[in-house]
Amino acid sequence: MRVPALRRLLTALAAAVLIVTGAVSAQATSHKAVQPEKRPKPTVVLVHGAFADASGFNDTIALLQKAGFPVIAPANPLRDTAGDAAYISSVVDTIPGPVILAAHSYGGVVITNAARGHANVKALVYTRSTGW
Numbered sequence: 001m002r003v004p005a006l007r008r009l010l011t012a013l014a015a016a017v018l019i020v021t022g023a024v025s026a027q028a029t030s031h032k033a034v035q036p037e038k039r040p041k042p043t044v045v046l047v048h049g050a051f052a053d054a055s056g057f058n059d060t061i062a063l064l065q066k067a068g069f070p071v072i073a074p075a076n077p078l079r080d081t082a083g084d085a086a087y088i089s090s091v092v093d094t095i096p097g098p099v100i101l102a103a104h105s106y107g108g109v110v111i112t113n114a115a116r117g118h119a120n121v122k123a124l125v126y127t128r129s130t131g132w
Contacts, residue, residue, distance in 0.1 A: 012125045013044060013064070013102055042098035042122060043070040047088055047114075049105025050078055076107060085113035098122045 044064055046057045054073040064071045074091045077084050088110055092099055099118070101111040102125035115121040 012127060013060075013100065040097045041069050042100045043072060043095045044100045044102060045088070045091060045095070045111075046071065046073040047101065047103035047107035047111050048073070048076050049103065049107045052105070076110060078106075081109055081113065084110045088114035089116075089118070092118050092121060095120065100125060102127070104128065 046054070046060065048054055048056055054075050057073045061071045061073055072091060072095075074088065077087050088101075092101070092114060097120065099121045100123045101115055101121055103111045104127040108126045111124055111126075115124060
């Protein structure tokens with residue numbers, strides 16, 4: 001993975017994490033420092049696109065885990081959209097807390113469909129496949 005592509009993904013994930021964890025507040029209630037609620041860190045599920053595999057996320061996984069985030073990068077079966085989305089949906093079914101689905105390329109279509117019906121999916125992150 002090229003460094004600019006990794007930076008774009010990490011920037012998008014960081015924004016999603018801040019929103020999901022409540023670290024961003026639209027209003028302050030006083031002049032004192034506002035402490036964000038203690039919420040569990042979301043599990044980041046990374047879904048690769050076509051002509052790729054989950055190993056392309058190795059650097060991203062290491063950085064996210066170093067920051068304390070649980071990360072899953074399941075192998076996208078790459079059979080058909082409905083089947084691939086059903087598989088990723090079944091992975092999300094096993095995660096008890098909040099989830100951020102992040103994908104590149106064809107994986108974006110997969111996570112869009114996989115997220116349906118999952119109240120614990122708090123954010124979807126899409127990245128371009130260029131540079132991966």
